[in-house]
Amino acid sequence: MPSKKPTPTTLITYFCSRCTWDFARSDLDAPTCTMCCKGDRLTEMKREPITPQAIEEGMMRSMDRLMTGLRGAYESGKKQGIADDDEILLLEAMVKAKNLQEHVERAFGTRVNKRPHLRRGFGGQARIHGISMSL
Numbered sequence: 001m002p003s004k005k006p007t008p009t010t011l012i013t014y015f016c017s018r019c020t021w022d023f024a025r026s027d028l029d030a031p032t033c034t035m036c037c038k039g040d041r042l043t044e045m046k047r048e049p050i051t052p053q054a055i056e057e058g059m060m061r062s063m064d065r066l067m068t069g070l071r072g073a074y075e076s077g078k079k080q081g082i083a084d085d086d087e088i089l090l091l092e093a094m095v096k097a098k099n100l101q102e103h104v105e106r107a108f109g110t111r112v113n114k115r116p117h118l119r120r121g122f123g124g125q126a127r128i129h130g131i132s133m134s135l
């Protein structure tokens with residue numbers, strides 16, 4: 001067996017002022033922004049022990065933000081009258097994000113009814129080319 005790898009013990013939340021984006025890294029990861037891949041404008045916001053709960057919280061939070069971002073893009077696109085092709089791409093991304101969220105919830109065994117503060121899906125219906133989807 002090769003020598004034991006060091007195990008990360010601390011989850012550090014950083015804020016990148018270039019991207020106005022916060023993200024979590026372990027104490028063994030290089031502190032680089034997950035958006036711009038740079039580390040020169042980072043502020044350390046929080047340190048906490050790595051627990052399954054801390055990781056789950058972090059994942060759910062970034063997914064929630066991803067969903068909010070996609071939904072915002074979709075809604076402003078609808079207002080500006082985006083092309084059907086772009087609308088389909090956005091809807092597909094939203095469906096994928098929703099599936100991913102459900103996947104993570106299952107992986108962590110999170111029951112939705114235990115977590116009423118977590119939004120599920122986009123809470124809406126979309127119709128495109130006569131096909132309706134719940135998002």
Ligand SMILES: [Zn+2]
Binds near residue numbers: 020021035038
């Ligand atoms: Zn950044």
